[in-house]
Amino acid sequence: MTGALLVVGDVVTDVVARHGSALVHGTDTMAAIRTRAGGAGANVACWAVRAGCRDVRLLARVGADSAGWHRELLRRAGVRGLLAVDEEAPTATVVALVDSAAERTFLTDSGAVLRLSPDDWSPSLLDGVAHLHLSGYLLFAATSRETALLALREARRRNIPVSVDPASAGFLTGLGVDRFLALTEEADLLLPNADEALLLTGLPEAADAAAKLSMPARQVVVTLGGDGALLAAGGVVTGRVPAGPVRVAVDSTGAGDAFTGGFLAARLAGAGDTEAAAAGCRAGAEAVGTVGGRPPLPGERDVP
Numbered sequence: 001m002t003g004a005l006l007v008v009g010d011v012v013t014d015v016v017a018r019h020g021s022a023l024v025h026g027t028d029t030m031a032a033i034r035t036r037a038g039g040a041g042a043n044v045a046c047w048a049v050r051a052g053c054r055d056v057r058l059l060a061r062v063g064a065d066s067a068g069w070h071r072e073l074l075r076r077a078g079v080r081g082l083l084a085v086d087e088e089a090p091t092a093t094v095v096a097l098v099d100s101a102a103e104r105t106f107l108t109d110s111g112a113v114l115r116l117s118p119d120d121w122s123p124s125l126l127d128g129v130a131h132l133h134l135s136g137y138l139l140f141a142a143t144s145r146e147t148a149l150l151a152l153r154e155a156r157r158r159n160i161p162v163s164v165d166p167a168s169a170g171f172l173t174g175l176g177v178d179r180f181l182a183l184t185e186e187a188d189l190l191l192p193n194a195d196e197a198l199l200l201t202g203l204p205e206a207a208d209a210a211a212k213l214s215m216p217a218r219q220v221v222v223t224l225g226g227d228g229a230l231l232a233a234g235g236v237v238t239g240r241v242p243a244g245p246v247r248v249a250v251d252s253t254g255a256g257d258a259f260t261g262g263f264l265a266a267r268l269a270g271a272g273d274t275e276a277a278a279a280g281c282r283a284g285a286e287a288v289g290t291v292g293g294r295p296p297l298p299g300e301r302d303v304p
Helices: 040-050 067-077 136-140 142-157 169-175 177-183 194-201 206-213 255-268 273-288
Strands: 004-008 012-018 032-038 056-063 080-086 092-098 104-109 129-135 162-165 219-223 229-233 236-241
Touching: 004 040, 004 142, 004 255, 032 040, 032 067, 040 056, 040 067, 040 129, 040 136, 040 255, 040 273, 056 067, 067 080, 129 136, 129 142, 129 255, 136 142, 136 169, 136 177, 142 162, 162 255, 169 177, 169 194, 177 194, 194 206, 194 219, 206 219, 206 229, 206 236, 219 255, 219 273, 229 273, 236 273, 255 273
Parallel strands: 004 056, 004 129, 012 092, 056 080, 129 162
Antiparallel strands: 012 032, 092 104, 219 229, 229 236
């Protein structure tokens, strides 16, 4: 398959605080703190380039406060940043609290992300595109939801495959499971993590959840962290792929985004589902060894 990958999603400034001991309420806790460019959509785009996709485009909305910084980092990562600049709202910011097991907890200020507007969208953005990927974060507010649905419907009209990442179990609860499933019923591929899959189905086992989400004719890939990934289609689990080897786990931020980027890049290069999932698992394993949600830029160390 030839053609570009278009990601419609989010650009975020991540403040990553890695603390080796438990947080102590009311006083100081020592931490290594770094500021990184992030955002689920932007992370997917950067990892897709890392995995070999040569034409990756990203539509997102950022604040004027840091638009230049984000645009330059996307350029250096090989992503064509189609950034709408918001003069009123700042760029979204996430504080990621990462514990000694590399597990993260997020504090999120959505900023300009959820203000991505239909005025920022044009059907021409799909010219030359072979796959559209939507960040589920856009579905959690009216304005960005309208924009995401415009993109999805135009892609379906052109027979361009569409994938959706549900993005956040916490935000899914606020939106409502039934509403999310209705909004995304035309997507060809759903990419939840295990927690999201269980929430979306009400089932206790990831394999059963994957199978249910894939009915009647959708493909589902459920990421399982250190247990790899599950593939399902047409109501049946079709494959299981082990996780890639992790050198040193330092930060799980963006591991799912890395999987998605690696998976989509492999699919666009003609890989089968199992091979693409293996590529995704390798990217996810690399991401866990990197601070922040994106691959290192040329000349950067793997673990800053």
